[in-house]
Amino acid sequence: MSEARTVDYGVTRFDVPLPGTFEDAVRRYEALVPEYRATEIRDLVRSGGSWESALALAEENAPHGFMIFWKDAGTALMSVAGDTTPFVMYLMGNYAIAERMFRHDPSAMMHAPLRTEIYRGADAPRFVIDKPSSHFGSYGNKEIAQVGLELDHKVAHLLTLMEAPVPAGLG
Numbered sequence: 001m002s003e004a005r006t007v008d009y010g011v012t013r014f015d016v017p018l019p020g021t022f023e024d025a026v027r028r029y030e031a032l033v034p035e036y037r038a039t040e041i042r043d044l045v046r047s048g049g050s051w052e053s054a055l056a057l058a059e060e061n062a063p064h065g066f067m068i069f070w071k072d073a074g075t076a077l078m079s080v081a082g083d084t085t086p087f088v089m090y091l092m093g094n095y096a097i098a099e100r101m102f103r104h105d106p107s108a109m110m111h112a113p114l115r116t117e118i119y120r121g122a123d124a125p126r127f128v129i130d131k132p133s134s135h136f137g138s139y140g141n142k143e144i145a146q147v148g149l150e151l152d153h154k155v156a157h158l159l160t161l162m163e164a165p166v167p168a169g170l171g
Helices: 022-032 038-046 051-061 075-080 095-102 106-111 132-139 142-161
Strands: 013-017 067-072 087-093 114-120 125-130
Touching: 022 114, 022 125, 038 051, 051 095, 075 087, 087 095, 095 106, 095 142, 106 132, 125 132, 132 142
Parallel strands: none
Antiparallel strands: 013 125, 067 087, 087 114, 114 125
């Protein structure tokens, strides 16, 4: 049996103001990042469909590069503790992009899909995400690191579409 590996690395987190109301920000994000169409993928897998067909579905499902794999509005649970700030958490990604890392190191799936959050800030709704290349650069593989940089650019483009400022070092 091989030994356990330990990797220490730094992560850059962005907390970006969004225009409009919290509800506007959530609607805009979900319009740009549609839900993952799990039923279509399950049908494709059951029918013995090809990877090329799966790639075509990803291209159609994620016009801006990302789809939502999971969503939870945790506001109700936090309100039990007296915290009433509205927020929604997401797992956002693209299986076609993730596979390009998985083939080199399956443990890269620890950070794919990307975790995001929208919450109501004091002065504006906020979008929170860790810089993808912060995570994917830690795998010691240049192909995985390159995909991380590509994801940085895709996140920057998404922020532009959301009419939000793009933090320095992201785009």
